Amino acid sequence: MRDVELYRHLLGMEPPWTVTRVELGLKEQRIDVWVGHGEGLRWPCPECGVELALYDHSEEREWRHLDSCQFKTYLHARPPRVQCPGHGVRQVRLPWAEVRARFTTLFERLAIDVLKETDGLGATRILRISWDEAWHLMERAVQRGQLAKEKRGCARIGVDEKAVAKGHHYLTLVCDLDRATVEYIAAERKQESLDGYFRSLCPEQLQGIEAVAMDMWEPYIQSTLARVPNAPDKITFDRYHIMSHMGKAVDDVRKREQRELRAAGDPTLSGSKYLWLYAQENLPEKHRERFAALKALNLKTGRAWAIKESLRDLWSYTRLGWAKRHWQSWYFWATHSRLQPVIETARMIKRHLANVMTYFTHRITNAVSEGLNSKIQTIKKMAYGFRNREHFKTAIYFHCGGLQLYPATHGIPG
Numbered sequence: 001m002r003d004v005e006l007y008r009h010l011l012g013m014e015p016p017w018t019v020t021r022v023e024l025g026l027k028e029q030r031i032d033v034w035v036g037h038g039e040g041l042r043w044p045c046p047e048c049g050v051e052l053a054l055y056d057h058s059e060e061r062e063w064r065h066l067d068s069c070q071f072k073t074y075l076h077a078r079p080p081r082v083q084c085p086g087h088g089v090r091q092v093r094l095p096w097a098e099v100r101a102r103f104t105t106l107f108e109r110l111a112i113d114v115l116k117e118t119d120g121l122g123a124t125r126i127l128r129i130s131w132d133e134a135w136h137l138m139e140r141a142v143q144r145g146q147l148a149k150e151k152r153g154c155a156r157i158g159v160d161e162k163a164v165a166k167g168h169h170y171l172t173l174v175c176d177l178d179r180a181t182v183e184y185i186a187a188e189r190k191q192e193s194l195d196g197y198f199r200s201l202c203p204e205q206l207q208g209i210e211a212v213a214m215d216m217w218e219p220y221i222q223s224t225l226a227r228v229p230n231a232p233d234k235i236t237f238d239r240y241h242i243m244s245h246m247g248k249a250v251d252d253v254r255k256r257e258q259r260e261l262r263a264a265g266d267p268t269l270s271g272s273k274y275l276w277l278y279a280q281e282n283l284p285e286k287h288r289e290r291f292a293a294l295k296a297l298n299l300k301t302g303r304a305w306a307i308k309e310s311l312r313d314l315w316s317y318t319r320l321g322w323a324k325r326h327w328q329s330w331y332f333w334a335t336h337s338r339l340q341p342v343i344e345t346a347r348m349i350k351r352h353l354a355n356v357m358t359y360f361t362h363r364i365t366n367a368v369s370e371g372l373n374s375k376i377q378t379i380k381k382m383a384y385g386f387r388n389r390e391h392f393k394t395a396i397y398f399h400c401g402g403l404q405l406y407p408a409t410h411g412i413p414g
């Protein structure tokens with residue numbers, strides 16, 4: 001079999017396309033395959049499908065294809081153009097690549113699989129592509145997925161902010177809590193950040209929102225109140241965010257106490273910051289002994305921690321009445337603790353209590369949010385080198401958007 005025949009079969013080229021030439025570059029470890037077509041054919045306009053005679057050819061272009069063994073393989077062709085009465089001079093669709101792609105469809109499909117399973121750097125090594133090319137592939141995949149995605153409403157959404165790199169730049173994320181996907185990303189964490197999402201929905205979709213989980217963050221609250229029908233019954237300040245506020249209060253108590261102790265030459269609390277932030281059941285084994293000893297001391301931090309852990313129980317009640325009773329005794333305890341950060345946080349939660357208790361209607365658990373959060377943390381580390389909000393967004397949509405990322409193949413067998 002001649003090498004052109006071999007490659008015609010390998011590439012699955014169908015008439016009118018054939019392989020005209022194959023070159024093996026041993027030194028460069030690459031194979032170049034030229035593709036051409038017969039004479040006297042008619043080509044469909046890419047816009048309207050009207051069949052037309054050949055007008056001319058564009059400049060020769062090159063597409064990276066799947067490797068042949070360890071050899072990088074490139075396809076070359078001069079794309080035919082037609083002159084459509086309705087659309088002017090246009091390049092016809094090519095069966096092996098999407099418009100403006102630098103890679104063949106099959107290479108893109110492989111690249112998407114690799115990019116999904118590795119960090120960006122790993123993908124560039126495995127695929128032997130540059131950073132820029134990796135981002136180009138991801139951006140195209142996300143764009144493709146978003147175009148193909150049908151506009152849909154979500155019954156239960158979570159709204160969250162994410163810090164971008166180390167600066168004070170934020171993104172606002174809207175997640176579909178039933179499908180565990182990130183549906184929408186906007187710049188900043190302002191009222192209009194979230195407004196943009198609600199504006200993209202039709203009245204039925206807005207009506208269809210049953211619950212909105214979020215932090216006690218005024219711009220998000222205002223946006224939801226202004227745009228979602230019956231929002232006061234639907235907003236739920238979730239456990240994840242409330243417990244983060246309590247964690248912060250415990251940490252503030254610790255900082256003050258540690259300062260006082262250190263001034264008196266007592267290092268008891270040094271290096272204990274993270275021990276107090278764990279939920280009791282998540283404390284790693286290796287820290288248990290020290291933590292038990294710390295708790296046994298009569299520390300302010302220890303008291304703050306116990307109050308924080310007791311608040312966590314609020315969400316374990318199955319009935320609203322019991323939860324309310326728990327809340328009342330907890331609130332009394334917290335506000336009589338003489339620990340200022342704890343008192344302030346307790347009061348803040350109380351001001352928002354009605355929409356903490358909506359949990360007992362909607363029962364939004366944190367599993368989905370926490371899963372997405374940890375995934376996004378990983379993505380952030382990956383995209384960190386860029387300090388680039390657009391790249392961060394692209395990567396979140398790529399990994400968490402639940403999008404159909406693959407280009408369609410046009411009859412080329414894998």
Ligand SMILES: [Zn+2]
Nearest residue numbers: 045048084087
């Ligand atoms: Zn046309």
